Amino acid sequence: MALIVQKFGGTSVGTVERIEQVAEKVKKFREGGDDIVVVVSAMSGETNRLIDLAKQISDKPVPRELDVMVSTGEQVTIALLAMALIKRGVPAVSYTGNQVRILTDSAHNKARILQIDDQKIRSDLKAGRVVVVAGFQGVDEHGNITTLGRGGSDTTGVALAAALKADECQIYTDVDGVYTTDPRVVPQAKRLDKITFEEMLEMASLGSKVLQIRSVEFAGKYNVPLRVLHSFQEGPGTLITLDEEESMEQPIISGIAFNRDEAKLTIRGVPDTPGVAFKILGPISAANIEVDMIVQNVAHDNTTDFTFTVHRNDYQNALQVLEQTAREIGAREVSGDTKIAKVSIVGVGMRSHAGVASRMFEALAKETINIQMISTSEIKVSVVIEEKYLELAVRALHTAFELDAPARQGE
């Protein structure tokens, strides 16, 4: 008999009818003899609705109070699912994060899970119950409700699977697995049978929101077998694995990720002296702003230009800080651009193949898409381009790296 943790996302519990369907599915699984712990998200749109309400009171809602409110979305769905199971004769019980005791740090709105008490869940399972746990939420050591960041129910699922040493963590969603890129943008995207933790981590951190980054980190760290599946269609889904199979068939690129959440800042005519990068980025990090890509040009006439990207939400703050720095260090000018996007190709195959980056640049050049910034690591190449070319770039790269699914008959 196996122990399975199943997580159902917002659209999968978006209506009462869907919750009933989820209950049917869980019931069938349980009839197969497995122990089931279910994690659910809020109904789709609910978390956004709650955040909008808070924003009507204040632009920057107090983080502690925001958590008290947004955590209610998941409290509704756990109760509805438990009711739907009980109605079907399946013994079930629901718990909030606090009731299980999913202990987190106190970083409201982006808390990290520190520890999970598995006592209550284990005794319920032993008594034959399905345990339904609220995703996205926990409690800190002082008893404050915390939440884990957008998409955080994935992390609740994986963390519970790790704590319970579950046989598998199944992430049920509105696509039937992890694709070569977001199938909403590229209809020819292909489902992957397998992807390594390492690649999935890059894809998630470069913008593929199918799994929250921390859930992949957790799964890799505790070696939790993780699978992404469609909630209401049969199929094998995508397994996230440790092993990198050496096979001739292995494509060089596994996937393409993209992100519209960044903005670019440039400071020009900076006196090129030792410590200049620190003078520019020190105040940015002191303002608690995370920097992603950084480019410093080769000095010319003893001055240099420096460009970096930040999250779009931090753009106005970063601009103010940078203007202040420019005055202090005597730089010529500061400029910024929020209409950018980052496109990345990801694949462990890059380790053993040369020329991957140039193939990427060639594909973009063919579409006359200008590359503004480039950054590379062992298994990814990212470029910043103008936002309006994002879809075109992703499609062109998908074709250039031979990821397109073969056209179906009649298409």
Ligand code: ADP
């Ligand atoms: P849930 O509410 O179930 O957590 P999400 O909306 O968070 O669902 O994640 C599923 C969505 O992720 C899909 O509908 C799809 O548009 C998007 N997505 C982005 N990149 C990928 C990818 N590489 N493979 C599959 N889905 C992706």
Ligand code: ASP
């Ligand atoms: N309900 C939360 C969100 O919308 C958490 C989740 O769905 O994973 O971000």
Ligand code: MG
């Ligand atoms: Mg999600």
